[in-house]
Amino acid sequence: MKAVIAREDVGRLLAIAARRDELHVPVLDGGGGRFVPLNAEDPVPRDGLMLNGSSARRPPKEVLFAQTAPLFAFELRRGDFSIDELPPEAATKVLFGVRPCDGRGFRVLDSLLLGKCGTDPAYASARQGSVLVGIGCGRPGSDCFCTSVGGDPHGTDGLDVLATDLGDALHLESLTDGGEGWLRAIAAAVDSPLTPANPETDQRCREAHEEARGRVPRHVDLEPLDAVLERAFDDELWDDLAAACIGCGACTFLCPTCRCFDVQDEVRGDRGLRVRVWDSCMFREYTQEAGGHNPRPRRGMRWRNRFYDKFRWGAHDGQPACVGCGRCITHCPSGVDLIDLVERVVESGGAA
Amino acid sequence: MTRMANPYVPRRARIESIRDECGGPRPVRTFRLAWADEPTAPFDFLPGQCVELSVIGVGEIFLSIASAAEDGDRLELSVMRVGRVTSALHALEEGEIVGLRGPYGNGFPVAGWHGSNFVLIGGGIGQAPLRSLLHHVLAHRDDYGRIQVFHGARSPEAMIYRDELEAQAASTDLDVYLTIDWKMGDDGPLDEDAREGWPRVALDDPVTTEVAPGQFRFTGFVPQVVDAVSPSCGDTIAVTCGPPVMIGLAVQSLERLGFRPEQIYTTLERRMKCGIGLCGRCNLGPQFVCTDGPVFSQQQLLALPEAFA
Ligand code: SF4
Ligand code: SF4
Ligand code: FES
Numbered sequence: 162m163k164a165v166i167a168r169e170d171v172g173r174l175l176a177i178a179a180r181r182d183e184l185h186v187p188v189l190d191g192g193g194g195r196f197v198p199l200n201a202e203d204p205v206p207r208d209g210l211m212l213n214g215s216s217a218r219r220p221p222k223e224v225l226f227a228q229t230a231p232l233f234a235f236e237l238r239r240g241d242f243s244i245d246e247l248p249p250e251a252a253t254k255v256l257f258g259v260r261p262c263d264g265r266g267f268r269v270l271d272s273l274l275l276g277k278c279g280t281d282p283a284y285a286s287a288r289q290g291s292v293l294v295g296i297g298c299g300r301p302g303s304d305c306f307c308t309s310v311g312g313d314p315h316g317t318d319g320l321d322v323l324a325t326d327l328g329d330a331l332h333l334e335s336l337t338d339g340g341e342g343w344l345r346a347i348a349a350a351v352d353s354p355l356t357p358a359n360p361e362t363d364q365r366c367r368e369a370h371e372e373a374r375g376r377v378p379r380h381v382d383l384e385p386l387d388a389v390l391e392r393a394f395d396d397e398l399w400d401d402l403a404a405a406c407i408g409c410g411a412c413t414f415l416c417p418t419c420r421c422f423d424v425q426d427e428v429r430g431d432r433g434l435r436v437r438v439w440d441s442c443m444f445r446e447y448t449q450e451a452g453g454h455n456p457r458p459r460r461g462m463r464w465r466n467r468f469y470d471k472f473r474w475g476a477h478d479g480q481p482a483c484v485g486c487g488r489c490i491t492h493c494p495s496g497v498d499l500i501d502l503v504e505r506v507v508e509s510g511g512a513a
Numbered sequence: 514m515t516r517m518a519n520p521y522v523p524r525r526a527r528i529e530s531i532r533d534e535c536g537g538p539r540p541v542r543t544f545r546l547a548w549a550d551e552p553t554a555p556f557d558f559l560p561g562q563c564v565e566l567s568v569i570g571v572g573e574i575f576l577s578i579a580s581a582a583e584d585g586d587r588l589e590l591s592v593m594r595v596g597r598v599t600s601a602l603h604a605l606e607e608g609e610i611v612g613l614r615g616p617y618g619n620g621f622p623v624a625g626w627h628g629s630n631f632v633l634i635g636g637g638i639g640q641a642p643l644r645s646l647l648h649h650v651l652a653h654r655d656d657y658g659r660i661q662v663f664h665g666a667r668s669p670e671a672m673i674y675r676d677e678l679e680a681q682a683a684s685t686d687l688d689v690y691l692t693i694d695w696k697m698g699d700d701g702p703l704d705e706d707a708r709e710g711w712p713r714v715a716l717d718d719p720v721t722t723e724v725a726p727g728q729f730r731f732t733g734f735v736p737q738v739v740d741a742v743s744p745s746c747g748d749t750i751a752v753t754c755g756p757p758v759m760i761g762l763a764v765q766s767l768e769r770l771g772f773r774p775e776q777i778y779t780t781l782e783r784r785m786k787c788g789i790g791l792c793g794r795c796n797l798g799p800q801f802v803c804t805d806g807p808v809f810s811q812q813q814l815l816a817l818p819e820a821f822a
Binding site: 235242244279280394421423425449452456466475 | 518519520521522523525569570571572573593595596597598599605606608609610612756757782783784786787789790791792793794796798799804818819822
C-alpha cells in the first residue's frame with residue numbers, strides 16, 4: 162500500500178510504531194549519529210532525527226548484529242561447567258529511517274550470517290520478522306556512491322517499506338509482505354496520521370527519486386575492476402595503497418556489510434558469558450596464530466583482503482559487497498579513500 | 514518463532530586420560546575424551562576433520578582430531594601448549610570436563626582413495642591429522658597399498674607419537690621414517706648423547722638407517738629425507754602436514770618425484786574462532802579453512818589466494 166503523512170505528524174507515527182514493536186530510529190548524538198530505541202512515551206528528538214541529509218555515522222547493523230552479543234551463558238564448577246542457552250529475541254524490531262544502502266547492507270549480512278555454512282542464532286532471531294522502513298536520500302552525503310555499485314538513493318532492495326521525503330510530507334510505500342502488514346497496522350490505528358497517496362503525491366515521489374539520483378556526489382566505474390583483480394593479487398601495489406592506513410579498523414566497524422567477529426569468554430566469579438564481539442580484518446592480531454605464524458603480517462595484505470572481499474569474493478547477486486555508503490571514506494582518520502583506491506587499482510591494470 | 518539449535522554451544526566431554534607426547538618449551542599432550550553425558554556414544558567423523566575444544570571460561574580452540582572413528586567411543590586430541598587456551602588445557606587433570614563441538618571441516622576424501630598407496634609427511638604437531646588418517650587406513654588395511662610415513666621433529670624428545678609409530682611399523686606392513694633436525698635440539702645444538710640411535714648424516718643411504726624392519730631413523734629436515742627415500746608416485750596419494758616451510762619444501766620434493774598437484778594433499782592451519790564459516794577469520798579468498806578445508810589438494814591451493822602465506 163501507499164500512504165502519505167504530513168511532516169509534522171512523523172512523531173505521531175513513531176509513537177504508534179513504538180507502541181506495537183521495538184522501534185529504532187537514527188538520531189544525531191554526539192558521535193555523528195546512530196540508531197537508538199524509541200519508546201512510545203519518549204519525546205521524538207525533533208532536530209536530532211536523521212531522516213534527511215547525511216546518514217548516521219554508525220549504520221543500523223548494530224541493531225540486529227550487536228557489537229557484543231552473548232552466544233550462551235555458563236556456570237563454572239570445580240573441573241566442570243553447565244551451560245544455559247539464552248532465550249532468543251522475542252520482540253519484533255522495526256528500524257525506521259534505514260537508508261537504501263544500509264538496507265542492501267542487510268542483504269549482504271544475511272548472505273554471510275544466515276548463509277550456506279551456518280546460521281548465527283542471535284542474528285537470525287533479531288532478523289526474523291524485522292521490518293526495515295527505509296527513507297530515501299534526497300540529499301546524499303558527500304562520499305556517497307551507491308549508484309556506482311548497483312544501488313540508488315531510493316533503492317528498495319532489502320527494505321520492507323520505502324519512505325520518500327516530499328518536503329512537507331513523507332510518502333510511504335510497502336515493498337514486502339512484512340512491510341505491507343506494518344503499514345496497514347499503522348494506518349489502522351485509531352489515531353493514525355496516514356492519509357492515502359494520490360496521483361499528485363505519486364508524481365512528486367517520482368520527481369524526488371529522479372532528482373536525488375542526480376545528486377549522488379561520487380562515482381566510480383567498477384566495470385574494469387574485476388578483470389584487474391583477476392591478476393592483481395600478487396601485485397606490489399597493495400603496500401603502496403595501504404601506506405597511509407594506520408590500521409585502526411574504523412572502516413570495518415562502520416561498514417554496513419562487515420561482520421567479522423571474535424569469540425571471547427567473559428567471566429565474573431563462577432559465572433560467565435561466551436560472547437561474540439566485532440573484530441576487524443584490518444588488525445594484525447586478526448590472523449595471528451598462537452604458534453607465531455601470521456599469514457597476513459603486512460598492512461598491505463590486510464587491505465588487499467578487505468578490498469577483494471568487498472569487490473570480488475563477497476560479491477553476491479552479481480553486486481559487490483560494498484553498498485557505496487561512503488562511511489569508510491568519510492570517517493577514515495588517515496584520509497584513505499576507497500574510490501581513489503579502486504581507481505588506482507584499475508590504473509595499475511594488475512601488471513604483476 | 515521456531516527455535517533453532519545454537520551451533521556455538523559445546524557438549525560436555527570428560528578427559529579420560531592424558532598422555533605426555535613430548536616435553537620442551539612447547540610440550541604436547543594427548544587428551545582422550547568421552548562424552549560426559551553418554552560415555553559410550555560414538556564420535557562420528559572422517560579422518561582429518563576438526564573439533565572446537567573449550568576450556569569454558571578461558572576460550573575455545575580449533576583442532577585437528579588425532580584419532581579415527583574406528584578407534585571406538587573415545588576421541589583423541591593432541592594439543593601443543595602455545596597460547597592461553599592451550600595452557601589452560603594443559604593445566605587440566607583427568608576426570609575434568611571440557612566443551613566439545615564438531616566435527617567440522619571436510620576431512621580427507623578417503624572414499625576416493627581406495628587402492629592407493631600413501632606417503633604421509635608430517636612435522637611436529639602436524640602429525641596429528643596424519644595420525645587420524647593412519648589409524649583409519651590401518652583399520653581398513655586391505656583397502657590400501659603401500660604406506661610410508663615420514664615424521665620429523667627438532668629432537669628425539671620433541672618427537673610425538675614415536676613409540677606408537679615404531680610399534681605400528683613392527684606389527685603391520687608399514688614403513689616409518691623418523692628424522693630429527695641434527696643442528697638444533699630444544700636447548701641448542703644436540704650433543705652426541707642426545708643423538709643416540711640417530712645416525713648423524715645418512716641421508717644418502719636410507720638402507721643403512723633401517724634400525725628394525727620397516728623402521729628408519731635419520732638426522733635431517735623431513736623434505737631431505739623424502740628426497741633420500743624417493744617414494745614412488747605411482748597410484749600414490751601424498752599428504753603433508755606441518756609447519757608451512759616444511760610443507761612448501763615437501764611439496765617441492767614430491768613434485769621432483771613426479772607427484773602431480775592432484776596427488777598431493779595438505780591440511781591448512783589458520784587462526785580460527787567460530788569454526789562454522791561465520792566469523793570470517795580463516796578465509797583463503799572466498800573459501801573458509803574451517804568449512805571448505807582444512808584439507809586441500811595442491812591443485813586446489815594453487816587456485817586460492819594466500820594459500821601459501
Ligand atoms: S579507517 Fe582508514 S586508517 Fe583506519 S583501518 Fe580503515 S583505512 Fe586504515
Ligand atoms: S566498504 Fe566503505 S563505502 Fe562500501 S559499504 Fe563498506 S563502509 Fe560503505
Ligand atoms: S573460523 Fe570462523 S569462519 Fe572459519
